[in-house]
Amino acid sequence: MKSMKKILAVLLAVIVVAGLFAGCSKKSTPVAGFICLHDENSTYDKNFIDAAKEACEKLGLKEGEYLIKTNINEDNSCYEAAKDLVEQGCKFVFADSFGHEDYMIKAAKEYPEVQFCHATGTQAHTVKLDNFHNAFASIYEGRYLAGIAAGMKLNEIKEAGKLKGKTAKMGYVGAFTYAEVISGYTSFYLGAKSVCPEVTMEVTFTGSWYDETAEKEAANKLIANGCDLISQHADSMGAPTACETAGIPDVSYNGSTVSACPNTFIVSSRINWAPYFEYAVKAAIDGTAIDTDWTGTIDTESVVLTDINEKAAAKGTKEAIDAAKAELVAGTRKVFDVNNFTVTVSKDKNSNAKIDNKGHLTSYMADVDTDEAFTADTEVVKDGAFNESVFRSAPYFDIQIDGIELLDVNFG
Amino acid sequence: MNKENNKVKEPLFHIAKRPAIAWQKAWGIRGASILIAFLFSGIVIMMLTKQNPLDVYATMFSGNLRSETKIWQLLQETALLLCVSLAVTPAFKMRFWNIGAEGQVLIGGLATAACMILLGGKISNGLLIVVMIIASIVGGAVWAIIPAIFKAKFNTNETLFTLMMNYVAIQLVSYFAMVWEKTKGAGTVGEIQYGWLPRIGNNDYILNVIVVLLLTVALYIYLTKFKHGYELTVVGESENTARYIGINVNKVIIRTMLLSGALCGVAGLLLVGGKDHTINSSIAGGRGFTAIMVSWLAKFNPLYMILTALLLAFMQKGAGEISTVYGIDKAVSDIITGIILFFIIGSEFFINYEIKFIKRHKEVE
Numbered sequence: 001m002k003s004m005k006k007i008l009a010v011l012l013a014v015i016v017v018a019g020l021f022a023g024c025s026k027k028s029t030p031v032a033g034f035i036c037l038h039d040e041n042s043t044y045d046k047n048f049i050d051a052a053k054e055a056c057e058k059l060g061l062k063e064g065e066y067l068i069k070t071n072i073n074e075d076n077s078c079y080e081a082a083k084d085l086v087e088q089g090c091k092f093v094f095a096d097s098f099g100h101e102d103y104m105i106k107a108a109k110e111y112p113e114v115q116f117c118h119a120t121g122t123q124a125h126t127v128k129l130d131n132f133h134n135a136f137a138s139i140y141e142g143r144y145l146a147g148i149a150a151g152m153k154l155n156e157i158k159e160a161g162k163l164k165g166k167t168a169k170m171g172y173v174g175a176f177t178y179a180e181v182i183s184g185y186t187s188f189y190l191g192a193k194s195v196c197p198e199v200t201m202e203v204t205f206t207g208s209w210y211d212e213t214a215e216k217e218a219a220n221k222l223i224a225n226g227c228d229l230i231s232q233h234a235d236s237m238g239a240p241t242a243c244e245t246a247g248i249p250d251v252s253y254n255g256s257t258v259s260a261c262p263n264t265f266i267v268s269s270r271i272n273w274a275p276y277f278e279y280a281v282k283a284a285i286d287g288t289a290i291d292t293d294w295t296g297t298i299d300t301e302s303v304v305l306t307d308i309n310e311k312a313a314a315k316g317t318k319e320a321i322d323a324a325k326a327e328l329v330a331g332t333r334k335v336f337d338v339n340n341f342t343v344t345v346s347k348d349k350n351s352n353a354k355i356d357n358k359g360h361l362t363s364y365m366a367d368v369d370t371d372e373a374f375t376a377d378t379e380v381v382k383d384g385a386f387n388e389s390v391f392r393s394a395p396y397f398d399i400q401i402d403g404i405e406l407l408d409v410n411f412g
Numbered sequence: 413m414n415k416e417n418n419k420v421k422e423p424l425f426h427i428a429k430r431p432a433i434a435w436q437k438a439w440g441i442r443g444a445s446i447l448i449a450f451l452f453s454g455i456v457i458m459m460l461t462k463q464n465p466l467d468v469y470a471t472m473f474s475g476n477l478r479s480e481t482k483i484w485q486l487l488q489e490t491a492l493l494l495c496v497s498l499a500v501t502p503a504f505k506m507r508f509w510n511i512g513a514e515g516q517v518l519i520g521g522l523a524t525a526a527c528m529i530l531l532g533g534k535i536s537n538g539l540l541i542v543v544m545i546i547a548s549i550v551g552g553a554v555w556a557i558i559p560a561i562f563k564a565k566f567n568t569n570e571t572l573f574t575l576m577m578n579y580v581a582i583q584l585v586s587y588f589a590m591v592w593e594k595t596k597g598a599g600t601v602g603e604i605q606y607g608w609l610p611r612i613g614n615n616d617y618i619l620n621v622i623v624v625l626l627l628t629v630a631l632y633i634y635l636t637k638f639k640h641g642y643e644l645t646v647v648g649e650s651e652n653t654a655r656y657i658g659i660n661v662n663k664v665i666i667r668t669m670l671l672s673g674a675l676c677g678v679a680g681l682l683l684v685g686g687k688d689h690t691i692n693s694s695i696a697g698g699r700g701f702t703a704i705m706v707s708w709l710a711k712f713n714p715l716y717m718i719l720t721a722l723l724l725a726f727m728q729k730g731a732g733e734i735s736t737v738y739g740i741d742k743a744v745s746d747i748i749t750g751i752i753l754f755f756i757i758g759s760e761f762f763i764n765y766e767i768k769f770i771k772r773h774k775e776v777e
Contacts, residue, residue, distance in 0.1 A: 075688035098595075101602070182597075374595075
């Protein structure tokens, strides 16, 4: 009992001191809150954090009027973080990772007067809450343009007679066999193919969005397999630094890696979240409606390319990208034009696809409305192209096209 | 010449073990060490972030105690950390270095999630919760008893064995997160709708707190009033002595690890069924390792652990708040936490030992 008394005494002391401290902190009331899975050490989260700061400053929010919570897991801690932001006064709460979605919906139901926005999510158009919204960007357009830079580089290597094999081959480090990743590497491949028709690609998966060691090893494996160029969809510096060490050109993602990889970095595509944040935070403050599914495009500056590293890129890369970009914006060129790729359909591969005798896609039923059985529910081939990010903002292109070989479907 | 060589250089001080120290004095030393820690880390804060340390400390407090929700969150985090700390304690008292609590919690959580996903909606929620309780306890216990059997039978190194079991558990959880994934290829399970532990009086947090408090008292009684508790302490002090007085050492090792793992299983149950309602490999959140510190700091006394768990939970939450409010890297707030813990652990040295300064003898010519 003696020890209990001691514990009680110390507890009381702590609470008294705490009360004194709690009373004296004076801060401005936050308006917007952002929840991030990792912190700035992850290129993925850094991209959101930078955009959040940029957009809030543009809207005239001062420090303390927007809060960024980092290292929030994809579990109830996301709900707790959202709740805390609301209790502090936020009118707008945003979360950046796919696994946050259920917990954001939970918070959205509890606080109908606060706007909740979630990147990469898929449920907003089916849960039908007025205050829960999904957002994404047509990043496949950016990947496609970055792919053109890759194809030009391969042509240059080929002309110099320095290809590792007989034909050009690229390697791609993916995180999961998830539609967002599949859509990304396919559009990248199609971009490269548009200037270097012979190219093939090998893809390997790490089973994690952020695992520096695994990403490095995956890149090294692809390089050892004879890939002439590497790109990646995973969030650490693993693949870019492996390329720099091996002297293999790399098309990066989420932002420039030129400072760490001055000799091998070519270009990087990324989603620029600032336009969305500006739009959504302003709408939340003004009380105007926010789109249930918002898809940013190249045109809205939501999809951007970094500066091209002239040291590593092939000559004329910039001109080629600019020309293709203009066609994409004008609508005269489509990334997933069915004539640009062929598909093989078998019992356990691409079973939702229908093709003509040349192997071109004529119909595809995609799983747009999330459900447990992954039911294919929406026809997405229209006007001679696969219509990506039209029926909801998050990507749903998950076809395995010819020319891309999956080395594994590693789940980590 | 010769004279100087013979001169023995006397050290400035020497260190001697203290005899038993009055508890007021011991707590005085501890209090002083915390004060010095805050002063020292204050200097570090000023150097690294150019912020007023008092503001930073105030942020730490407000991040924990700003609102009723915040206080409940702190209490819940304390309870969950305490639960894992309770789990490692009997093993540690026995000098069985169970570094595998993280994995045991994960397996307990995995077993819980498996019940929620596979049986949810098929049996009544009450029955489901009973099944979840059994599954989580068995899961945690199995994960702990494997290294215990190897230790008892083949004298394997339990530190390495339990540590490696963590990685096996992480991979298992990642695998099942894929099997049960909500969206194809995304690798996340999402919120499971069945088998939530009941809320008491519309409060999300109180159940976890009550369960862990009860466990704390029960473990305290088990360790101090029961023969089992005595036996595991003797095994920890000296296995030979234990054998001499007729204790079956292997049996005690296995029995104690069974208890340790079962408690970890309960922690997994509370995390998955009572808090997160999902499963992923980071759900144990490092508590399995932080718990070791909680247990050590409290000298393996479950009642003191309430305090040390509160301290560590408070520091963690405070560190998160600092990085949010000041927009600084979480590493900086972790440094602050590290400094404060360093001083607290260091104070134990001054409680057990004293430094005696030696007075210089003035030689008379």
